[in-house]
Amino acid sequence: xxxxxxxxxxxxxxxxxxxxxxxxxxxxxxxxxxxxxxxxxxxxxxxxxxxxxxxxxxxxxxxxxxxxxxxxxxxxxxxxxxxxxxxxxxxxxxxxxxxxxxxxxxxxxxxxxxxxxxxxxxxxxxxxxxxxxxxxxxxxxxxxxxxxxxxxxxxxxxxxxxxxxxxxxxxxxxxxxxxxxxxxxxxxxxxxxxxxxxxxxxxxxxxxxxxxxxxxxxxxxxxxxxxxxxxxxxxxxxxxxxxxxxxxxxxxxxxxxxxxxxxxxxxxxxxxxxxxxxxxxxxxxxxxxxxxxxxxxxxxxxxxxxxxxxxxxxxxxxxxxxxxxxxxxxxxxxxxxxxxxxxxxxxxxxxxxxxxxxxxxxxxxxxxxxxxxxxxxxxxxxxxxxxxxxxxxxxxxxxxxxxxxxxxxxxxxxxxxxxxxxxxxxxxxxxxxxxxxxxxxxxxxxxxxxxxxxxxxxxxxxxxxxxxxxxxxxxxxxxxxxxxxxxxxxxxxxxxxxxxxxxxxxxxxxxxxxxxxxxxxxxxxxxxxxxxxxxxxxxxxxxxxxxxxxxxxxxxxxxxxxxxxxxxxxxxxxxxxxxxxxxxxxxxxxxxxxxxxxxxxxxxxxxxxxxxxxxxxxxxxxxxxxxxxxxxxxxxxxxxxxxxxxxxxxxxxxxxxxxxxxxxxxxxxxxxxxxxxxxxxxxxxxxxxxxxxxxxxxxxxxxxxxxxxxxxxxxxxxxxxxxxxxxxxxxxxxxxxxxxxxxxxxxxxxxxxxxxxxxxxxxxxxxxxxxxxxxxxxxxxxxxxxxxxxxxxxxxxxxxxxxxxxxxxxxxxxxxxxxxxxxxxxxxxxxxxxxxxxxxxxxxxxxxxxxxxxxxxxxxxxxxxxxxxxxxxxxxxxxxxxxxxxxxxxxxxxxxxxxxxxxxxxxxxxxxxxxxx
Numbered sequence: 025x026x027x028x029x030x031x032x033x034x035x036x037x038x039x040x041x042x043x044x045x046x047x048x049x050x051x052x053x054x055x056x057x058x059x060x061x062x063x064x065x066x067x068x069x070x071x072x073x074x075x076x077x078x079x080x081x082x083x084x085x086x087x088x089x090x091x092x093x094x095x096x097x098x099x100x101x102x103x104x105x106x107x108x109x110x111x112x113x114x115x116x117x118x119x120x121x122x123x124x125x126x127x128x129x130x131x132x133x134x135x136x137x138x139x140x141x142x143x144x145x146x147x148x149x150x151x152x153x154x155x156x157x158x159x160x161x162x163x164x165x166x167x168x169x170x171x172x173x174x175x176x177x178x179x180x181x182x183x184x185x186x187x188x189x190x191x192x193x194x195x196x197x198x199x200x201x202x203x204x205x206x207x208x209x210x211x212x213x214x215x216x217x218x219x220x221x222x223x224x225x226x227x228x229x230x231x232x233x234x235x236x237x238x239x240x241x242x243x244x245x246x247x248x249x250x251x252x253x254x255x256x257x258x259x260x261x262x263x264x265x266x267x268x269x270x271x272x273x274x275x276x277x278x279x280x281x282x283x284x285x286x287x288x289x290x291x292x293x294x295x296x297x298x299x300x301x302x303x304x305x306x307x308x309x310x311x312x313x314x315x316x317x318x319x320x321x322x323x324x325x326x327x328x329x330x331x332x333x334x335x336x337x338x339x340x341x342x343x344x345x346x347x348x349x350x351x352x353x354x355x356x357x358x359x360x361x362x363x364x365x366x367x368x369x370x371x372x373x374x375x376x377x378x379x380x381x382x383x384x385x386x387x388x389x390x391x392x393x394x395x396x397x398x399x400x401x402x403x404x405x406x407x408x409x410x411x412x413x414x415x416x417x418x419x420x421x422x423x424x425x426x427x428x429x430x431x432x433x434x435x436x437x438x439x440x441x442x443x444x445x446x447x448x449x450x451x452x453x454x455x456x457x458x459x460x461x462x463x464x465x466x467x468x469x470x471x472x473x474x475x476x477x478x479x480x481x482x483x484x485x486x487x488x489x490x491x492x493x494x495x496x497x498x499x500x501x502x503x504x505x506x507x508x509x510x511x512x513x514x515x516x517x518x519x520x521x522x523x524x525x526x527x528x529x530x531x532x533x534x535x536x537x538x539x540x541x542x543x544x545x546x547x548x549x550x551x552x553x554x555x556x557x558x559x560x561x562x563x564x565x566x567x568x569x570x571x572x573x574x575x576x577x578x579x580x581x582x583x584x585x586x587x588x589x590x591x592x593x594x595x596x597x598x599x600x601x602x603x604x605x606x607x608x609x610x611x612x613x614x615x616x617x618x619x620x621x622x623x624x625x626x627x628x629x630x631x632x633x634x635x636x637x638x639x640x641x642x643x644x645x646x647x648x649x650x651x652x653x654x655x656x657x658x659x660x661x662x663x664x665x666x667x668x669x670x671x672x673x674x675x676x677x678x679x680x681x682x683x684x685x686x687x688x689x690x691x692x693x694x695x696x697x698x699x700x701x702x703x704x705x706x707x708x709x710x711x712x713x714x715x716x717x718x719x720x721x722x723x724x725x726x727x728x729x730x731x732x733x734x735x736x737x738x739x740x741x742x743x744x745x746x747x748x749x750x751x752x753x754x755x756x757x758x759x760x761x762x763x764x765x766x767x768x769x770x771x772x773x774x775x776x777x778x779x780x781x782x783x784x785x786x787x788x789x790x791x792x793x794x795x796x797x798x799x800x801x802x803x804x805x806x807x808x809x810x811x812x813x814x815x816x817x818x819x820x821x822x823x824x825x826x827x828x829x830x831x832x833x834x835x836x837x838x839x840x841x842x843x844x845x846x847x848x849x850x851x852x853x854x855x856x857x858x859x860x861x862x863x864x865x866x867x868x869x870x871x872x873x874x875x876x877x878x879x880x881x882x883x884x885x886x887x888x889x890x891x892x893x894x895x896x897x898x899x900x901x902x903x904x905x906x907x908x909x910x911x912x913x914x915x916x917x918x919x920x921x922x923x924x925x926x927x928x929x930x931x932x933x934x935x936x937x938x939x940x941x
Contacts, residue, residue: 030940378392526541561595
């Protein structure tokens with residue numbers, strides 16, 4: 025007889041190799057065919073809802089790893105919440121307006137100026153929709169589940185109309201106004217920018233010290249003195265109208281080399297060093313406070329007849345410079361604010377392209393940055409330039425074009441932050457955050473935020489629904505805005521660009537400022553952050569399956585200044601509360617060394633590459649393996665390590681599947697009270713693991729899940745239970761109590777482990793589910809998370825102590841193996857006794873079948889063991905097992921051959937084999 029045929033070896037068709045790149049698309053086809061997403065919603069309809077509102081990615085370009093991190097995190101959350109019984113619809117969205125799409129079309133050869141605005145906008149729309157289809161396909165390939173058939177798109181008429189109505193509500197509350205004040209302006213984009221569209225990079229700039237001659241010292245400053253200012257933007261000097269000093273700082277008039285200079289006394293040493301003054305030649309003539317020199321008049325260094333007035337401002341510091349600040353209200357926010365207090369003119373002689381206008385006189389036609397040299401040359405010629413050098417410093421740049429921006433005063437539309445600032449801060453206080461620094465970050469940004477510039481000088485976007493009367497009056501009423509919104513909802517926002525102003529106004533509309541019935545319309549469009557920041561109104565409140573406020577917003581950490589910010593601003597302004605109950609953010613994705621990924625460095629990894637080479641589940645497992653709250657690292661080596669972990673998980677599940685192939689939980693399961701104690705121990709350890717995993721899901725701690733899954737699989741299962749169990753699962757009689765007891769536990773583990781892994785390893789878990797015998801649901805994604813019974817801590821504590829003793833036995837076996845006493849552990853006999861540290865013999869009296877638990881042929885317990893090695897949990901001695909090797913189970917037995925026909929078998933195997941013939 026071939027004894028192999030009598031063994032109950034694992035049997036399963038579940039393949040060892042994942043083959044994910046080829047298999048996953050087929051699984052996804054099945055999901056679509058069976059409409060698993062809709063079925064998962066139907067399952068929980070009527071239950072409490074959990075709404076994760078999708079922050080819309082921009083519809084331009086292929087997905088990068090940041091996209092993958094974001095969407096997979098969201099998918100893990102929504103799938104988990106669904107399996108916890110929540111009604112969890114997920115509506116993906118796309119941001120579709122703005123400059124990048126205009127630029128993309130230009131690069132593709134579209135001639136913007138050779139077509140009408142509406143024709144160009146149609147091309148922008150078609151491009152955006154094409155991009156959405158590609159990104160949609162790529163997101164679905166990552167295993168992301170949601171309503172991709174009906175996503176929300178910011179260019180849809182219904183969305184745009186809701187946005188316009190929200191704008192109208194803010195206007196009705198006096199929160200929208202037009203003003204001329206300096207804003208971030210991008211010459212490269214030819215448009216104003218919001219703070220969220222600014223990033224800082226190093227820039228090399230001229231650093232100059234300039235002298236302004238006193239014209240009228242008001243009997244405080246000598247009339248032959250000079251004020252010294254310092255600036256890194258010489259090009260703004262044509263707009264200078266004042267010098268600002270701090271009212272409470274002390275200023276000195278110093279005699280240096282026959283000239284008198286006014287500077288802050290706290291800065292005299294720094295200025296002397298910069299201007300290379302000999303300290304012995306510096307004489308303090310007189311001192312005065314900044315308040316005392318208010319309204320002193322100085323002469324502009326090169327513009328005749330222009331007075332630069334000395335004014336007071338609290339923004340002046342002694343961190344750098346001279347304490348006397350060059351002030352051009354047309355080119356700086358602080359300058360503008362202080363300038364309005366003194367009714368100073370707002371001069372900004374720079375056009376949309378950053379080129380000086382005729383107002384700049386001899387600098388007309390020069391690009392602002394190129395004008396720095398002729399301006400400094402002129403200062404030198406006038407004797408006003410005291411020092412010129414170049415410095416490299418952090419400077420604001422356009423986040424899209426990566427080129428420097430300027431502050432430039434232009435007529436713009438603003439949303440008031442001041443009027444709602446405290447309400448927003450209160451709403452933040454009521455919002456949940458996973459980490460306190462997230463709250464601090466957005467709180468400080470709102471606290472310190474200036475007015476929101478909501479107008480853009482582009483054409484691809486939602487129009488500002490504003491009209492002008494013949495006399496210049498602004499027409500922005502509830503009636504006119506809602507009428508435009510109705511037209512847009514019916515025809516799309518192109519209607520604004522295709523019709524005349526009169527056709528866009530309500531029928532019979534009149535205004536006393538337009539006696540001839542002539543009206544014009546605003547040509548600027550809305551900031552794209554106003555677009556996406558309106559999604560709580562256009563999506564959460566409009567879609568019947570969703571609800572406002574959302575339970576969670578989850579985006580990259582850059583959105584504290586972006587979508588998180590604009591959303592809470594518009595929501596508080598119109599509804600008086602935050603649009604999200606909880607805010608969660610993730611970091612950026614870096615390479616394996618923590619460097620930013622770039623094509624030039626050759627360190628770019630994209631989702632498509634991982635999906636094609638390894639599979640989407642590997643990308644998803646990687647997401648669970650990183651501390652997403654900080655920047656996450658990825659590299660080929662990291663992905664390889666992740667794939668190794670996946671392989672271990674897969675093979676462990678396969679082993680369990682193979683060993684429950686003949687198990688029917690309805691007829692073969694053993695009651696928990698009758699399980700072997702070792703099986704009850706592992707069952708309780710698994711329950712402990714389940715409780716921790718559920719808690720980690722609830723707390724959005726996926727790295728903990730990743731680590732604890734590995735630990736349970738490697739330590740509890742592979743290193744002990746599954747290894748120990750082979751002697752039972754393969755050798756014992758099929759229906760023996762010992763075998764069915766272990767199968768009962770294995771079945772519960774494989775079923776519930778598959779459920780626990782389902783939100784992360786979406787494809788693999790569903791594949792495993794299809795191979796588990798006797799499960800009812802057609803997909804693991806239609807099941808619920810396991811309900812965990814209480815944990816028996818007493819049995820865990822008892823067996824945890826045994827496992828520590830077993831570790832000592834394994835150390836002793838390894839020593840015996842190295843000393844050639846044994847080969848495999850089944851060749852060993854283990855003798856365990858007491859020592860001064862631990863009464864092992866007394867403790868082990870509580871355990872049966874020690875030889876199986878130690879995976880040896882024989883085990884003996886004595887009070888005292890001669891020739892033993894002392895370990896932490898007893899004295900242990902290893903000998904070669906006595907007797908002969910059974911040809912079926914490979915255990916050594918002294919009773920081998922005691923029965924004739926099966927004389928090569930031990931008594932246990934003889935008994936089993938006899939039942940088979």
